[in-house]
Amino acid sequence: MNIKELIDQYSFLNKNQNDDNFLKVFQDNLNDIEQELNYSSTSNDLYGKLIEIKEYVNKEITNLFIKTDLSGKDLINAGRRQEQTNSNWEVLLTFSNSGGEKFAEITKSIAGTNQLLAIILDGESISEASVGNQFANTGITGGSATISGNFSAENARELEVQLKGGSLPLPIEIVETNTIGALLGSKNILKSLYAAISGLIFVGIFMIFNYRILGFVSVLSLVLYGFFNLAIYSLIPVTLTLPGISGLILSIGMAVDANILIFERIREELYDGNTLTRSIDSGFQRANSSIVDGHITTLLSCFVLFLLGTNFVKGFAATLGIGVLISLFTSLNCSKTILRFFITYQSLRQKNLYLPRNNFSN
Secondary structure (H helix, E strand, O other): OOHHHHHHHHHHHHHOOOOHHHHHHHHHHHHHHHHHHOOOOOOOOHHHHHHHHHHHHHHHHHHOOOOOOOOHHHEEEEEEEEOOOOOOEEEEEEEOHHHHHHHHHHHHHHOOOOOOEEEEEOOEEEEEEOOOHHHOOOOOOOOEEEEEEEEOHHHHHHHHHHHHHOOOOOOOOOOOOOOOOOHHHHHHHHHHHHHHHHHHHHHHHHHHHHHOHHHHHHHHHHHHHHHHHHHHHHHOOOOOOHHHHHHHHHHHHHHHHHHHHHHHHHHHHHHOOOOHHHHHHHHHHHHHHHHHHHHHHHHHHHHHHHHHOOHHHHHHHHHHHHHHHHHHHHHHHHHHHHHHHHOOOHHHOOHHHOOOHHHOOO
16 A cells, blocks of 8 residues: 555545544554555654655655756746547646756656656655657757656646646645544534523523522523524524624623613612602613613624624624624613513512612612
């Protein structure tokens, strides 16, 4: 089994990480190659071992060839075409004047022999070809040549692209390799959703403990807020990414903040001796302008971020903007409606249920 086959198997291995039997076979094949080469890799990572062995083999193959003064700078163009006599493809090379002369001398020296002419790119031989005996006297002249063989259209295209691209200006060194499975992103998103739900629960507990009936109203309002968000996400639709979940969590905070502004105004009205019904109406009326102003400024920020930001920033801006709009509705309408419904019950019209425990006398 060659290195290329093992690399293909490694790609398959990433998609089948739970296949222990396949993993063992892969490791055994890698060990067999190391024994045949009499070489021991230093990397502990499977992919790192694979690349290290590949580089070693490429280096050994490259060392078999004699370096000449013909380089990629002498190559003007590369192309491909289908051979006229069969379905195989061939690669076309065009050299500069000086490159053509160098190529002619090289091909003349190896024509009709067992020596091969190799194309070395970034320390790896990407193609080897022999030169026919008919070029023994003059070499391949004219500044152009063809590489023929059992090339498929895909192979010819790949070689053409490599020749046109040329060598990298700097060497490549593997500093670190990491394998990231397809499930990693979904796991992170799931964890973020759990974090958002946990945060919502803790906020609900705090609101009920601190604001009592008003806090319970805010929890119901937040539940409606969550359902409205999910409904909008399904209708648009919205794909929840990590930045998107961040925007959702931030909008939850703004929804809670709006309720707190309203509830504090209601308490102030109750402290002044107003009735519960009047305190609720005045509390919503006094907090209305602050809530609307705060939400509008946030919406403007979301608009700018969505207009000018990258895809990740746009996801954050979209979910935050949707959340802010829904928060504006739930805090000013849903909370008020639920609160008005509660005070229709005589047992829930007692002022002490809406004030802190140390202010019952008020």
